[in-house]
Amino acid sequence: MTDETIKQILKFRDERNWKQFHNPKDLAISISLEAAELLEVFQWSGGDVDCADKTDRIREELADVVNYCVLMADACGLNIDDIVQEKIKRNNEKYPVDLAKDSKEKYDQLKR
Secondary structure, eight states: OOHHHHHHHHHHHHHTTOGGGOOHHHHHHHHHHHHHHHHHTTTTOTTOOOOGGGHHHHHHHHHHHHHHHHHHHHHTTOOHHHHHHHHHHHHHHHSOHHHHTTOOOOGGGSOO
């Protein structure tokens, strides 16, 4: 995500004076609710895991999740690039390629 996109999200919030309502608890709730709406796109789809005919709804809900994540990072004083890079590093340590490739096992279940 570019700095410009983040600035646009924050500008949208600030123009409406909504920062006063954006505490970490309420933003975490909002992220969860929007993620549930994203999940709802696939509700009752059975074995249908394809998203081709659901792309518009997925785009809409995923954008909501990402927007709230940006607002949460801002509310907590976190830099998105930094926290994502830190997580990638930790995941690389937990899921080394030689153990995790082609495996869906959780890191503590990988055969070492």
